[in-house]
Amino acid sequence: MDMNEIKEIFFQECEEQLAELESGLLKLNDGDRDPETVNAVFRAVHSIKGGAGAFGLDDLVSFAHVFETTLDCVRSNKLEPNQDVLKVMLKSADVLADLTNAARDGGSVDEARSKQLIRELEALANGEMSAAAEAPVARAAPVAAPVPAATPAVNDEGFQPIPFSFDDFGDEEQPAESGVPTYEILFRPKSELYAKGNEASLLLRDLSRLGEMSIHCDTDALPLLEDMNPEEAYFAWKISITTDKGEDGIRSVFEFAEWDCDLEIRAVEKKSEAGVEAQDELPMQPVPFDLSILDEPTDVIVSEPEPVSPASAADFGSNVVPMAGAGRDEAPASEQRAAVAQPAAGPAAASAASSAAAAPTIRVDLDRVDRLINLVGELVINQAMLSQSVIENDNNGLSSINMGLDELQQLTREIQDSVMAIRAQPVKPVFQRMSRIVREIADATGKSVRLVTEGENTEVDKTVIDKLAEPLTHMIRNAVDHGLEPPEKRQAAGKNPEGTVRLTAKHRSGRIVIELADDGGGINREKVRQKAIDNDLIAPDANLSDEEIDNLIFHAGFSTADKISDISGRGVGMDVVKRSIQALGGRISISSRPGQGSVFTMSLPLTLAVLDGMVVTVAGQTLVVPLTAIVETLQPEASAIHSFGASQRLISIRNSFCPLVDVGRILNFRATQANPVEGVALLVESEGGGQRALMVDAIQGQRQVVIKSLEANYTHVPGIAAATILGDGRVALILDVDAVVAASRGQSLKQEISLAATG
Amino acid sequence: MKKKVLTVDDSRTIRNMLLVTLNNAGFETIQAEDGVAGLEVLEEANPDVIVTDINMPRLDGFGFIEGVRRNEKYRAVPILVLTTESDAEKKNRARQAGATGWIVKPFDPTKLIDAIERVTA
Structure with missing residues (x-):
């Protein structure tokens, strides 16, 4: 798969998301306030933006971004999705669709319109935001450090300040006086760091790539074995590194871990020998480190042996699994337990519920489906032919063969229906x-x-x-x-x-x-x-x-x-x-x-592949008349037939007159008009709502036939819509009722269609 | 041995991009289309690292991360979150849910591989 294929997938996906977006917005417009609807709408735009970003479709990204921002206001209840808001959003959805199409097929969009909408969306977001400004700020406060790690400002918020003197430690190896600065780092992971899948050794490995460094591991906090909690963090590291990446470079290594450790970074001044000399012998204990970390093991160990019940064992895992923050997990886990009766069964239950919601689907090339439909059509014909020849040759009525054939027929029908259902779409x-x-x-x-x-x-x-x-x-x-x-x-x-x-x-x-x-x-x-x-x-x-x-x-x-x-x-x-x-x-x-x-x-x-038809005989030919066109069939009586003009005839049906159309004559099957009394009249409704009585010689029966295009295999024939193959293997033509009726009005079909040869 | 990456994202586009990028970088890739599916395949996938989106139907990234962290066998697997333009609040929530790190969209193959290598041995 290359990028172009992925791009194709992206656009397909965009179409789905746009549909989702629109239907969601319409639901909101109808007063639906289900948060999931808002979420779905948001996700649709978000997803389009995400993909568009990956392909560098900047117009799409910037519009989607503004749209998303406004939707986010709705999602967080800062903006009430009233009719006016939704009007703008629906228009925005249209523009988003236009932008997507433009990105796919080239071409341009109405820029004035999209700019106008961007302004309107921004106005919605800003207008409501400023009114509700206090709420978000207040809510953000308890959340620690929502600042990207790269910004130095994070120092102030990333962790609690610890009264700690850098003078107490330094490093044994003071680097040579290259122009490259040296930093001293104190890195003390908390148990959360391991619980989140970070690993101190990997961080140190990354750090070592920045430059020359030396590491000292402080193991003083390590308790006796019997007191040790395998999930607690006991080690701290003192690192001295010489790097030209600066403090930001060092911080970026700890980007993922910053909240879950104590991290002090200090640039070493060129001449700080005093501190260096002093540090090695000094024990760490006197330094008031975050003592709560040291206290924690005791608490945890007291509570750890307790989880004997299966539920909490499944929840926490056993004690021997390394690097998991049981202490940290305690609170959320118990919350979870309260919310879900059996936490271990949680995901399974959720999946059972969701599988009911969305049945799995696969995407299949349309050609394959069509090929299948075609083959099934052949199968139906073949089965009909088989049945017919068995009936013809089997006068003894061998019931086992007949029963088998009946079953085959039923199966064939079912296969046909199922295959048709594949093509069916809402x-x-x-x-x-x-x-x-x-x-x-x-x-x-x-x-x-x-x-x-x-x-x-x-x-x-x-x-x-x-x-x-x-x-x-x-x-x-x-x-x-x-x-x-x-x-x-x-x-x-x-x-x-x-x-x-x-x-x-x-x-x-x-x-x-x-x-x-x-x-x-x-x-x-x-x-x-x-x-x-x-x-x-x-x-x-x-x-x-x-x-x-x-x-x-x-x-x-x-x-x-x-x-x-x-x-x-x-x-x-x-x-x-x-x-x-x-x-x-x-x-x-x-x-x-x-x-x-x-x-x-x-x-x-429902489908264009099969047709319910009435099989009729006209001048020795077998024709199929689409059942949908037929209103009723009747046996004309001589008294009901009235002639007028040179060759026109009318039939009176329940006190109204209806033109009689001799199909055999129109299609040139015969030179003279048939006697209506010997045939059957099919009352059809045609274009314009008028009714006509089509004269045929006899009705053979009613049958579902597989439509075979005449144009694809031969050429268009006036008066004939398509062809089919009947059970006896003969080709029958499907009548184009409207064309025949039109022809009867004098616009006669072209003369060259002598159909006797075809039948 | 190839490292196994489980990716969880509801966007087919992003899933395919992840697949191509990760396969090219020599990872074995297992994919799920939302949090629920992600938790379903977790056992079978047995991933060395997980990359997940946040905005997803059924179960979002936060819920998924919490689900993984509750799984005794996989709770220590590194989880990277795909986020857009370093949305600080979201990043923070992901972190609280137990995410190991994050990758900022728009999707950049180099950044992705870098981040994965950062959290895996």
Whole structure:
């Protein structure tokens, strides 16, 4: 793995963190005050900053830093995350996303915007901080020495001053009078130093790298063996070192240990012979060292034999384990015991609880999954073929074979479902993206909008998710721009000036249904109707139901906004939305109530790899009609068929007339029209909400089929959506219902598609 | 024998960087993605030194360090904390929890290896 790969991982991770950030902020916006939510938000920004720092992405780091600082104020309850604060934070999250994208793909960000937000974030942090300034100071006080070790100032705070005279000791070896200064160091570790995994010998080793040095170990504090606590620190060292690294250099060696030892460093003056002479013979005892250290062993030894109960034994370990500060651990450990019933079981219990929270996941290359799905598709076909040939050849009904085959079929189905589930993903990321879109449009239009999402964890095939983002974006834009009224108007109508857009996902009968509802003014039918007349979409005297008028907005080039705004008027209308939904095998409809808003309902297949179809026969060919398109099937009676014009026919169904479409004729399977009475009519709903009756010769059955792209293997064929392989090994074509219906309106399919050859 | 380092960090980016850096420096690296996971693998990893982040879900660095220090077998293992721009208060809390030392982010391979060598024999 090289740096570029890690960078790629970083950006992937950024995406996840940004999603986390946004959803956390939205939760806070909804009044969630769970500290864990704040923590998660903080962590997301923190993590982005950390990674960005490692890659030298300075813009990202500096913005994330300011953001983080402000979030830290929220985290420490210095800043109340009210709506105004969150508004700034959500915008900051957007800018952070932009900066991340810019760092990955190049390109620039709106610098003015990010600078503005930095100012706003800083204002939030500073404004609140100065008000609450006293609290943090007071809290910081009892904590010892929160100063980086490198700063000499630490001398004053790093340890308690000990009345100690340097004159009492020095060193035997006085270095030659090079220009390099000599320092005398008294280093007396406390037991905490060892408890934290530091090691005096390693520190001395490091120290020796700084220059010429001599060490004297003071063992005077060592008690008799029987009084000795193996976890106590009894030794002290006197060191004399000649180094050009200065006092700071020496201190940096003790950087990690500084709090846990007594450390005195003194530069030796060039001519200090007197002190040197005096020191060697002088015993250490008279010096009032930190006597509490010496006292401690007694206390500990008294209490040590006591831990016979298993809990505390596990907690402290046995006495023979070296270098662990039992004395120091006493207090926190007992606290811990109070908090957790069995300290030893603590981590295990925690892990059990957490594993329920986050199931382990793996990341797999999408290609591999697709390959698997493809193979399973082949398996399904193969299994169907096998079943069919066994049935054909086995007239005796050998039950063991049949039973085996049944089981195989069931297994195959299950494998197929499981494999499909691998590709299924929650719609959450797409929904999350929408909240940003809403924010941006709300800003641009000066409307106040609240996006409510439901069913974010509803799962659907990844391809569907990927392709959903674009139409959904347009719809959201439309909903805010056209659907919701301006605040004044809402207020005048007695509504909450803040509009609500509700985005919902749910599973319904094997499909995913996504609803986008706004509480705006609803479709202005008068306006839509007028516009349709102006654009020659309908005749001026056409008699249209409300539903039909509403559906007019799905026609190409239709926009009811008086002037094309730069938000929804980007040449993309609802017709494009509708087409992209249909391309996914979905349907979209609208229901609107004046003054109360509109609801767009999209129904999409869960997967694009299989399809529930009705297998039909048309002029000797086997075709598959997507089940989702079929409203009902019926056997026409002669009396219900009415002819008009040259070749047009209508069928009357429950007192309404519906055009009859002869599929065989449209696809050029036959030259003359079939007799409707001998066939079956499939009532289908097509583009624009109209119904048509498709004439086929017979229905063979209903089946789940694996979709095989025709375009990938052959070329696009008008009227045909795709192909599949049936159980008997034959290729069947999947009907493109909308294209066939459109063709029946006179825009006939191209002549060259004589499909008899293909079937 | 290779020295074993247990790294605990919730960021995949940092985990990978640690992995590459430590492996290049001749360490054997075991990784965990948060404090809970860190404590879970502690026994198996049997590390000579631990490098941990502070801000992590489930169990943060402070909790993790305390957990290690409570483990009778591993309580003396050196633990280095990854911190950002020498946040004094955090450093201090980590120290109180039982951290041996710290490495200041942004991540710098040389500093990391230096710090590890400082606390291991």
